[in-house]
Amino acid sequence: MLRYLPMIVGAICIFYWFKTRRPDSVIASANPRQSARSTRLGLLPVAQLNKELAAPPEPELLAALAAARSGDWRSVADRFAGTGTDWERRSIYAENLADIAAADDSWLLAWEKARHDDPDAAIVRARATVKLAWRIRGDYSASHTSRKQFDGFHRTLVRSREDIARAAALNPGDPTPYITEIWTALGLGYPHGDMDHLWAEVTVRAPHHFEAHFSALQYWCAKWRGSDDLAHAFAARAAAGAPLGSLMSAFPLIAWFEAHFDQTVKASAYRSAELTSLVDTALADAAAAPADHPRLAELRHLLAYFLFRQRRYDAALEQFLLVDGYVAALPWAYYGERYYGAIREATVRKARRANRSEPTRPHSS
Numbered sequence: 001m002l003r004y005l006p007m008i009v010g011a012i013c014i015f016y017w018f019k020t021r022r023p024d025s026v027i028a029s030a031n032p033r034q035s036a037r038s039t040r041l042g043l044l045p046v047a048q049l050n051k052e053l054a055a056p057p058e059p060e061l062l063a064a065l066a067a068a069r070s071g072d073w074r075s076v077a078d079r080f081a082g083t084g085t086d087w088e089r090r091s092i093y094a095e096n097l098a099d100i101a102a103a104d105d106s107w108l109l110a111w112e113k114a115r116h117d118d119p120d121a122a123i124v125r126a127r128a129t130v131k132l133a134w135r136i137r138g139d140y141s142a143s144h145t146s147r148k149q150f151d152g153f154h155r156t157l158v159r160s161r162e163d164i165a166r167a168a169a170l171n172p173g174d175p176t177p178y179i180t181e182i183w184t185a186l187g188l189g190y191p192h193g194d195m196d197h198l199w200a201e202v203t204v205r206a207p208h209h210f211e212a213h214f215s216a217l218q219y220w221c222a223k224w225r226g227s228d229d230l231a232h233a234f235a236a237r238a239a240a241g242a243p244l245g246s247l248m249s250a251f252p253l254i255a256w257f258e259a260h261f262d263q264t265v266k267a268s269a270y271r272s273a274e275l276t277s278l279v280d281t282a283l284a285d286a287a288a289a290p291a292d293h294p295r296l297a298e299l300r301h302l303l304a305y306f307l308f309r310q311r312r313y314d315a316a317l318e319q320f321l322l323v324d325g326y327v328a329a330l331p332w333a334y335y336g337e338r339y340y341g342a343i344r345e346a347t348v349r350k351a352r353r354a355n356r357s358e359p360t361r362p363h364s365s
Contacts, residue, residue, distance in 0.1 A: 033341075037348045041317075043324050046341035054329035055297030061093060068100045073111035080120045087206045088294055090123075091176050095211075098127030102135060119171035123180070126163035130183050133157045137187075157187045175205035175212060182215040186224055195219055208246040210295040213238050217251055221258045228259040239281070245288035249281045250299045253306060257331055270309035279306045283315070297322075301329035308343055313351040320344050 034045045060079050067075035076097065083090040101108045101124055108128065111121045133156035137149055161184060168177040178201040185195050195216075202212045220226035220234045235255035242248035256275065269275070282303055289296050300319045307316035324344070327333070332340040 033345070035345055035348060038345060041321065041348065043320070043344065043348070046337050048325075049337045049340065050326045050328070051337055052328055053326045054301065055294075055323065055326050057096075058294075061096065064093060065096055065100065068097055068107050071107045071110070073107045073114075076107065077111060077115070077118065077120060080124075085173070087175055087209055088211065090174070091179055091209070091211050092294055094123050094127045094176055094180075097124045098131050101125070101128035102131040117170055119167060119174065122163070122167035122170050123174070123176050126160060126167045126177055127180050129156060129160040129163045130180055133160060133187065134183070153187065157184050160184050173205060175202045175209060178202045178205070179209065179212045179215060182212070182219060186215075186219045189225060192225070195225070208242055208248055210247055210250070210298070213248065213251055214254070217254060217258075221255075223258070228255075231255045231258060244285055245290065245293075247285055247289055247293065247295055247299050249278070249285040250295075250302055252278050253282060253302050254330060257302075261331065261334060267309070270306065271311070275306070276310060279303065279310060279312075282306075297326065298329045301327075301332065304347070305331050305343065308347050311350075313347055314353050316347045317351040317353055320347060 034043070060082065064076050064079040067073070067079070080090075080093050080097070083093055097108075105125075105128060108121065108124055111118065112125065115121060133153050136156055137153035138145055161181070164177045164181045164184065167180075168174070171177075178198055181198055182195075182202075184190075185198055190198070199216055202209065202216075206212060217231060217234055217238075218224055220231045222228050222231065226234075232252070232255045235251035238251045239248045256278070260269075282299060286296060286299050286303060289299075300323045304316050304319035304323065307313075307319060323329075327337045327340045
């Protein structure tokens with residue numbers, strides 16, 4: 001997904017306490033204002049950072065979204081069909097189109113009427129129903145959410161199961177309906193056994209699907225339906241034996257971050273042998289990934305953060321140069337663009353490379 005968590009990261013559900021937790025003291029010790037060094041490197045001022053995306057979207061996706069907003073469902077259908085069996089891209093298209101349909105589905109209704117059994121329209125509908133449920137619930141904690149909101153949330157999530165089942169029946173090889181259901185499982189509180197069954201449906205179709213793993217890891221986190229131990233175990237299984245370039249190395253880092261992001265962590269913990277090894281593996285994973293992998297930037301954002309924490313400032317700067325301009329990714333999604341700016345400025349100040357004359361940043365990948 002180009003937007004994180006919805007995923008935690010805005011569109012699906014960011015808990016109120018995410019917003020009120022204070023990040024560690026680096027936000028106070030590093031100035032997020034644009035420095036001359038950052039300007040020379042081509043890094044953007046904080047005010048110009050894109051807070052909705054983790055990386056630049058592909059032109060075909062932008063065209064599909066524009067067509068949806070204008071009501072041109074035929075153009076949407078043609079571009080969606082172009083994703084074929086590229087399941088990662090397909091889920092990105094479904095996610096972003098569903099975001100529009102959850103607010104105004106007139107174009108989707110026209111698509112469904114003209115092509116009743118189109119599996120592409122069906123998966124957009126399923127995702128839109130899940131998104132609508134989370135919108136009804138709202139972004140705040142349970143104590144700040146009304147009974148009416150909760151009732152509408154649960155009623156709509158229950159309804160989403162019918163839409164998901166229909167999308168799965170229309171395209172049996174597609175993992176996207178089952179990935180969509182992870183957020184239904186999270187909201188309705190599926191038992192662990194039911195989640196295991198759902199996960200098997202995903203992995204038999206797409207064993208290294210990034211969004212699927214991200215979504216499932218959220219389910220297994222302590223803040224939702226699992227625990228720190230279950231989240232770490234899930235992440236370790238995801239990374240074990242995964243081919244380089246699959247980006248599965250992101251998940252042990254995410255699990256570690258989820259377990260510690262709201263705690264005071266000693267600086268030395270970031271430089272432990274275990275975490276250093278995880279970062280080194282992730283660096284190799286990113287280097288081996290196709291340059292156009294739609295999730296590569298999300299791993300690079302994580303690497304920029306952890307490399308900074310490990311005082312590997314030149315390596316951190318390399319990652320910032322590759323992803324700068326977009327901040328809808330962990331860890332910035334929890335803390336905001338000023339936190340990103342603070343860490344980035346501290347990196348620029350400390351990196352040896354930034355003190356030398358050099359060309360501006362390369363294009364994001």
